Amino acid sequence: MKIVATIATLLLLGVFTACDTLIKDVDPSLLPQTVNKLVVHGYLSPQDTAINIMVNRSNEVLGNIYNNTGSSASLTGATVLLSSQNREVKLPFNTKDLVYRISVKEMPIVEGQTYSLKVTLGDQTVQSSCTVPKATFIKEIKFDSTLSTSMFSSAQTYYDYLYRIVWQDVPNQVNYYRVAGYLFQIEKIQTGPNNYQMMPNITNINFRDKSRLGDLVSDQNVDGETMISDAGRISAYTLTRPVQNSRQVTLMLLSCDKNYYDYHRTVRSFDDDNPFSEPTLIPTNIQNGLGCFAAYNKSSINITLK
Structure with missing residues (x-):
């Protein structure tokens, strides 16, 4: 038995030694040198009331990522210019929401019109x-x-609501779409022994039950045909405390440009929970930088729930 135990110990030591040899330091001089790039995000829509542009810097490949800028807040001090139809406006920095912002009254967003951004x-x-x-x-x-x-009791059951959006694809051209929606309701929340407060609540409708890309659709192989989305789910759990007649579902169909579609599809495809995922090259239409500047046009339908 002593011999067997000794052999087993030696084998384990050999495994750990072999694993240890797989980890080697790489000379930083052998790696590609990178610099922080400007990262810009902005989305234009005729239905929006404001134009927001985010400006940040990319993280370095090497070094402690916690020392790099990973905040969702924009960096201050940038000059952000938006132009179209021989007109140019400067977007000031909004100190409350930490973005560069103007009202669409200063630069209306019009269907079919091209807009240029310079940061x-x-x-x-x-x-x-x-x-x-x-x-x-x-x-x-x-x-x-x-x-x-119910996840709490197998004896407790309830009905989830499912919504599918149907639309007619525009023929003889490549089209990109995104489906979305939300539930708005007023909830009666108990804040004390005999106190209640009416609070608004917004819950996003999940169109990604079957696939993480379920809300992003193109008309590839279905050009000009009637298209139908995956089911968007509203869990009945979110419908347990509404004030009567306060519930309203809004369903939206976004006609997107290719930049919007490619960027969000790639980001959504990356599995950041998988430690074995390979690095993903995220597309960008920001010249000399990173990010996405894109446009979409939205149509929507409101449904009141009883």
Whole structure:
């Protein structure tokens, strides 16, 4: 038995030694040298009331990532210019929401029109442009429900609401879409022994039950045909405390440009929970920088729940 134990110990030591040899320091001089780039995000839509542009810097490949800028807040000190139809406006920095913002009254967003963006911060300047696509209107909403079991008790069941968006694809051109929606309701929340407060609540509708890309659709192989989305789910758990007649579902169909579609599809495809995921090259239409400057046109339908 002593011999067996000794052999087993030696084998384990050999395994650990072999594993240890796989980890080697790499000389930083052998790796590609990178610099922080400007990262710009901005999305234009005729239905929005304001234009928001985020400006940040990319993280370094090497070093402690916690020392790099990973905040969702924009960096201050940038010059952000938006132009179209021989008109140019400067977006000031909004100190409350930490973005560069103007009202659409200063630069209306018009279907079919092209907009150019120029951002300068320090010695770096990036540029981009996008064209607002034509809106595609919702043709029909298909409603269904499914019986679900409570995660707390198998004896407790309830019905989830399911919504599918139907639309007619524009023929003879490549089209990109995104479906979305939310539930708005007023909830009666107990804040004390005999005290209640009416509070608004917004819950996003999940169109990604079957796939993490379920809300992003193109008309590849279905050009000009009637298209239907995956089911968007509202869990009945979110419907347990509403004030009567306060519930409203809003369903939206976004006609996106290619920049919007490619960027969000790639980001959504990356599995950051998987430690074995390979690095993903995220597309960008920001010249000399990173990020996405894109446009979409939205149509929507409101449904009041009883």
